[in-house]
Amino acid sequence: SCSDFLDGTPNSFTSLGLCSDPNANDDSLSINRLGGTTYNDLQLSWRLPEDFLAATLTAGVNNVFDKDAPTCLTCSLNGYDASNYDLPGRFWYAKAAVKF
Incomplete structure (x- = not known):
């Protein structure tokens, strides 16, 4: 309804x-x-040479094109349906993983 x-x-x-x-x-x-939407994510990793350090460096971005979810007129979160769509906005991240 x-x-x-x-x-x-x-x-x-x-x-x-x-x-x-x-x-x-x-x-x-x-x-x-609610209409469908497509988000584009990008992640790049670089594995360092093991004789230097057994590590992997990773950087990425979720929602590369900063796509908004369709507006939900009956939702309580300012027109956003958190149960069906990713969080609004672009998200950058970086991580390092080291093996000992």
Whole structure:
């Protein structure tokens, strides 16, 4: 349902035109569909020569193109559905792994 959020004033997201698949006859049958999205991640690793140090250096970025998730009009997290999509924004990281 796209209703039960604004406590009857207006009585639903359908009334506001914010529901993606409204049912004008029975609002309880209205559905808010979230679109799909694709995130692109990139990771590079470099293994140091073992005679120098048995280590691997890694750097990467999640969500390279800073793609936003589709807006969820009925979600409580500012239009973001954390159960279906990665955290918003680009994320950089680096790590080093050493074998002893």
